[in-house]
Amino acid sequence: MRVALASLSADPDSRNEDFAAAAPGAAVLLDGAGVGSAETGCTHGVVWFSSTLGSLLLRSITVQPARPLADCLADSIGLVRALHEDTCDLTYRASPTSTVVAVRAGGECWSTSS
Template sequence: MRVTLASLPAEPGEENEDFAAAAPGAAVLLDGAGVAGVETGCTHGVAWFSATLGGLLLSTITAHPARPLADCLAATITTVRSLHEDSCDLTYRASPTSTVVAVRAGAKALEYLVLGDSSLLLADKADDIIVVTDRRLDEVGKRLRGRLDALPTGSPEHAVALAEYREALTGIRNLPGGFWIAGPEPQAAHESLTGTVPLESLASVTLLSDGATRLVDRFELATWQGLPALLDSSGPDELIRRVREAETDDPDGRRWPRGKAQDDATILHCALH
């Protein structure tokens, strides 16, 4: 397995709240969720949460190869909670959360887990593509973001609407009928999308945060089918460059309405040989 990784914060000099890492036969990617400048109840911050959860999850899934990925994630959430529940208010509605994508290769199959709106791209040797994305946030978001998408990104009015939208989302987070994401409660892990695919059929496996998938699922300037070839030939840096180019061409979100003009973008691409 040959792994290439690229990650870029939303703005130069800002903290990157994404996290990605790989070990022999395993990889994880997390996209921390927080609001810049808003109190989270956690003294450590969103980047600490996603990096700590991601690092411990990778360790857990490699140390316990027979343990289901959802059980590994639940145990890791419990461990991270124990690290800061005495110093942080984890009951606060804006406490740090994170999406999770994890894969682990066994003797014959690749196991995967997806929680939240990051994506897993599986390309097989026949050039067929499987995309696994948890769309529950998108589904509830469509009901809530009409006013937000009608306003120029970055404007004062947009900032107010974005705060209202995020407040509404916290009210349905990790609840039936809402959406699920890794936070302080381990039961969210068992709401993950999980599955297996035959390892011998795969040509590549790619983990992407939603800041990187924008080129496909929001801007529609590339296709899922075309991403593996781009990543194999030019690497993940080129995909992020194209995302930033599109974002720069539409800074106000007129063509592509979005909450953030630019977002942290991370890609971990595994070519299987």
């Protein structure tokens, strides 16, 4: 599988909130989303959220190649939640979010918003 990745920040003066990565047989893309400079309830921010979720998801789908992608994402979301539920208000309406796309070579392709 040949993969080329590129991503740009929506605002040239801000950090890129997206995450893209590939490993043999799998790739993930997350389009991180926040509410501009509004309070998020999260001390980590959108960049941390999307990169942490993306890394955990790619790890999960490569380590467990037979596990459904939706289950890998659910597990990864649970891990990210556990990493910051004690320090952040995860019920805050403007908490960081991301659209997630994941694919396995020769396997399933799946997309959702988290």
